[in-house]
Amino acid sequence: MRAVLGLFAATALLALAVLVALLASDIRAWQTTLREDDALAASAPAAVNWDAPTRLGSISERLLGVRDDVEARGALALYLRNASVHARLDNAQQVALARSRTEQALAQVARSSEGTRASQAETLLGVLVFNDVAPSTDPFEPTAGIDPNQAEASVADFRDAVRTDPSNANAKYDLELALRLLLAQGTRVGAGQQTGAGATGRRGAGGGVPGSGY
Numbered sequence: 001m002r003a004v005l006g007l008f009a010a011t012a013l014l015a016l017a018v019l020v021a022l023l024a025s026d027i028r029a030w031q032t033t034l035r036e037d038d039a040l041a042a043s044a045p046a047a048v049n050w051d052a053p054t055r056l057g058s059i060s061e062r063l064l065g066v067r068d069d070v071e072a073r074g075a076l077a078l079y080l081r082n083a084s085v086h087a088r089l090d091n092a093q094q095v096a097l098a099r100s101r102t103e104q105a106l107a108q109v110a111r112s113s114e115g116t117r118a119s120q121a122e123t124l125l126g127v128l129v130f131n132d133v134a135p136s137t138d139p140f141e142p143t144a145g146i147d148p149n150q151a152e153a154s155v156a157d158f159r160d161a162v163r164t165d166p167s168n169a170n171a172k173y174d175l176e177l178a179l180r181l182l183l184a185q186g187t188r189v190g191a192g193q194q195t196g197a198g199a200t201g202r203r204g205a206g207g208g209v210p211g212s213g214y
Contacts, residue, residue, distance in 0.1 A: 030061065032052075049074070050069075050070045071105070078105050083127065115165055126161065129157060
């Protein structure tokens, strides 16, 4: 009987040792994935997904608490991929859908985070929406009238970013620049009563075909 119990104990200890080794391997895989994909994201955002090859499923992910980090990184990668893509007759719908997904991802990060991370997401949301309402610099592209609601939405996102993180110098600069440019175009925005997409999840201008408004 003692021999049988000893065998069971040895087997359990061996299984535990294997699980600990696999868990340690999964943790190293997450650390490596985050480090390598972070380095690659700036130059090739479409090539990264921050998905570590693990053997024990999501145990190490939950243990490390990296899910929020991965979501924030994914939203930033979407922004890098889609923010500078210009719509043409042959890709307008695809561009609009991509920008809508980007706005939704950033809004989710803004709602589920706080401090610097939330403020960064709100700033990028403001940039996306403002790019949709800013006058075109292309001499061959007719400039449509600025939608006051969209202009207000972009400014509201910048204001939310500043409120969330008063040290966010980029948000302050973008807010001042947006107000100056809109004023130069004859568009006045209110005193900030509207809340940006980062707080409400309201879809911005990217949800429709660029230039067509909501």
